[in-house]
Amino acid sequence: MKLGSIQYSGFFQYILNTRKAFIAFVVSLICMLFFIDGLNAQNIDVNDSVQATVEKSEIDTASVNVHSPHKATLYSMILPGLGQAYNKKYWKIPIIYAGFGVFYYLINYNNTEYQLWRNAYYHTLLDPDGLEDPVNEYEELYGDNPDFLRDRKNDARRYRDLNYILAGVWYLLNVVDASVDAHLFTWNMDENLSLRVEPHLYNPVGSYKPVGGVKFSLRF
Numbered sequence: 001m002k003l004g005s006i007q008y009s010g011f012f013q014y015i016l017n018t019r020k021a022f023i024a025f026v027v028s029l030i031c032m033l034f035f036i037d038g039l040n041a042q043n044i045d046v047n048d049s050v051q052a053t054v055e056k057s058e059i060d061t062a063s064v065n066v067h068s069p070h071k072a073t074l075y076s077m078i079l080p081g082l083g084q085a086y087n088k089k090y091w092k093i094p095i096i097y098a099g100f101g102v103f104y105y106l107i108n109y110n111n112t113e114y115q116l117w118r119n120a121y122y123h124t125l126l127d128p129d130g131l132e133d134p135v136n137e138y139e140e141l142y143g144d145n146p147d148f149l150r151d152r153k154n155d156a157r158r159y160r161d162l163n164y165i166l167a168g169v170w171y172l173l174n175v176v177d178a179s180v181d182a183h184l185f186t187w188n189m190d191e192n193l194s195l196r197v198e199p200h201l202y203n204p205v206g207s208y209k210p211v212g213g214v215k216f217s218l219r220f
Contacts, residue, residue, distance in 0.1 A: 072182035076175045083178025087185060096174050103167035110160035117153035121146060 067087075076083030080100065081093040120139035123132070124146045134140040142148050200215035 067182060067185045069179050069182035073175055073179040076178035080171060080174045083175070084181070087178060087181040089181055092177065096170075099170050100167065103163050103170060106163040107160055107167065110156050110163060114153060114156035114160055117149055117156055121149035121153050124149060 072083040072086050074083075075086050081096045084090065084092040084096070116136050116138055119135050120143070123135045123139055124143050130143060134143055138149065138152070142152075198215050200213050
């Protein structure tokens with residue numbers, strides 16, 4: 001009976017231990033499920049937070065005034081140098097107006113010369129005998145050579161017209177410069193994007209004497 005009772009109690013002890021192990025397993029499984037669910041909820045919260053941050057960043061970016069090449073071009077067309085000021089390239093403005101000043105001087109000078117040569121030439125045609133006083137010093141010096149007066153008149157007019165064209169080109173360059181600067185306003189110009197120019201020695205083919213040169217290194 002003792003042996004049977006020992007076996008019987010051992011069986012119940014096994015059942016009891018098995019039940020405890022099963023309950024511990026179930027409790028562990030439930031805790032694990034709650035832990036995984038909590039992680040998923042936290043992950044969803046993080047994703048929602050990131051998404052909200054991205055949307056807020058997009059809204060903030062949309063609200064910021066983006067540097068506009070169209071505005072820079074339009075400003076330079078309206079007033080030369082205004083597009084450069086919009087691009088914060090203030091040092092270019094004196095250069096632009098110095099160029100216009102040079103062209104203004106050349107146009108004015110050549111136009112004055114054209115008027116003088118023209119008056120002298122036409123007066124010699126109207127007064128071939130030289131009975132009247134010369135209209136200016138050019139007629140006084142070259143009145144006996146109308147062909148020379150005509151050629152100088154045409155040269156002065158050609159130079160004047162050429163400077164008009166060059167002034168127009170200078171105006172267009174001002175517009176193009178403002179537009180290009182505006183497109184490159186946010187361009188990345190760090191050390192990994194650079195063009196280096198440096199002296200370099202190399203050995204030509206068939207020669208043992210090094211020759212000096214210039215080395216261009218473009219880094220992407």
